[in-house]
Amino acid sequence: MSKKHIFNYSQEELEKNLEKGYQSKQIYNWIYKQYTHNFEDMNNIGKNLRQELADNYTFDGQEIIRKQESKDGSIKYLFKLKDSHTVETVLIQMKPADEKASPRYTICVSSQVGCKIGCKFCYTAKGGFVRNLEVGEIVYQVAKLKQDMNLEAHKAINIVFMGMGEPLDNFENVVQAIRIFSDKDGLNIAPARQTVSTSGISPKIEKLGELDLGINIAISLHAVDDELRTKLMPINKAYNIKSVISAVKKFPIHHRKRLMFEYLVIKGLNDDIQSAKKLLKLLDGIKAKVNLILFNSHEGSEFKKPDIKKVQAIRDYLNSKGLVCTIRESKGEDISAACGQLKEQHKNNTI
Numbered sequence: 001m002s003k004k005h006i007f008n009y010s011q012e013e014l015e016k017n018l019e020k021g022y023q024s025k026q027i028y029n030w031i032y033k034q035y036t037h038n039f040e041d042m043n044n045i046g047k048n049l050r051q052e053l054a055d056n057y058t059f060d061g062q063e064i065i066r067k068q069e070s071k072d073g074s075i076k077y078l079f080k081l082k083d084s085h086t087v088e089t090v091l092i093q094m095k096p097a098d099e100k101a102s103p104r105y106t107i108c109v110s111s112q113v114g115c116k117i118g119c120k121f122c123y124t125a126k127g128g129f130v131r132n133l134e135v136g137e138i139v140y141q142v143a144k145l146k147q148d149m150n151l152e153a154h155k156a157i158n159i160v161f162m163g164m165g166e167p168l169d170n171f172e173n174v175v176q177a178i179r180i181f182s183d184k185d186g187l188n189i190a191p192a193r194q195t196v197s198t199s200g201i202s203p204k205i206e207k208l209g210e211l212d213l214g215i216n217i218a219i220s221l222h223a224v225d226d227e228l229r230t231k232l233m234p235i236n237k238a239y240n241i242k243s244v245i246s247a248v249k250k251f252p253i254h255h256r257k258r259l260m261f262e263y264l265v266i267k268g269l270n271d272d273i274q275s276a277k278k279l280l281k282l283l284d285g286i287k288a289k290v291n292l293i294l295f296n297s298h299e300g301s302e303f304k305k306p307d308i309k310k311v312q313a314i315r316d317y318l319n320s321k322g323l324v325c326t327i328r329e330s331k332g333e334d335i336s337a338a339c340g341q342l343k344e345q346h347k348n349n350t351i
């Protein structure tokens with residue numbers, strides 16, 4: 001019988017599966033707080049239980065094969081999975097204004113190998129869809145990065161499901177990973193620090209909202225009319241802007257939070273004030289925050305990076321009308337920050 005990946009299991013599941021399941025709290029503590037990835041070293045756990053764990057579970061199956069560090073401190077990791085497919089995870093460091101304060105970390109996780117959605121501006125989309133990640137393959141990305149960076153267990157980090165794949169297309173596994181991330185005896189990442197970013201699969205947004213997990217949601221909007229959005233994101237044919245907005249309006253958010261809308265600004269397509277006016281109208285009545293992201297040109301892309309002045313003009317216009325809007329700092333530009341690029345370079349042996 002092949003061994004099971006320990007990162008697939010919630011504390012409650014381990015409790016049920018193990019002979020002395022009441023010790024699952026200690027097991028979680030070892031794995032996620034002490035970063036011990038070896039059952040033998042869990043010395044406050046009885047010998048028999050350690051043996052039971054070693055006989056049935058494994059830490060193996062996923063390893064870091066590439067690491068690329070950006071000048072701004074962001075680090076992109078390439079993980080090899082048990083079937084030799086690869087996925088990327090990015091650690092983003094935000095340096096606070098006060099130089100003495102420690103940096104804030106956000107981990108951008110992948111949820112699928114490849115992606116079905118086929119957004120025209122996306123590097124990952126080029127490789128098509130391969131498979132969903134298992135729960136443990138998602139959880140391990142965070143546990144391993146924390147261990148690799150030697151981050152103190154209590155250090156608060158943020159998670160964004162914004163790496164490779166459409167998280168809502170791997171719904172059950174992503175929800176289980178969110179629950180494991182939130183476990184106070186484990187990684188202890190509060191739901192309010194977790195964000196699911198979606199291309200806008202309306203029924204799944206509603207389903208996620210109904211679970212009321214306390215997490216944030218970010219919608220990749222990118223266009224304000226259906227014609228352009230369908231051109232950029234074919235998913236818009238199935239779930240148009242109206243249906244996405246109607247689903248997101250039902251999503252429960254914490255009173256101090258906002259629904260996030262990502263707007264990728266592409267030269268000559270959606271970088272004009274007219275688009276900004278339509279965006280304002282579209283989000284009227286929603287407690288929203290808009291993140292403007294400058295399209296990052298990559299090889300073979302038909303789109304171009306916009307002029308920063310035009311992006312600033314959109315931001316200033318929206319802010320002047322009371323819609324919170326920021327320009328998302330492009331982190332790790334020098335390490336090809338678009339998801340899927342490290343994987344591609346590795347495949348082509350260019351790094």
Ligand code: SF4
Pocket residue numbers: 115116117118119122123124125163164165166199
């Ligand atoms: S942008 Fe996201 S949803 Fe769209 S194809 Fe790329 S990975 Fe998939």
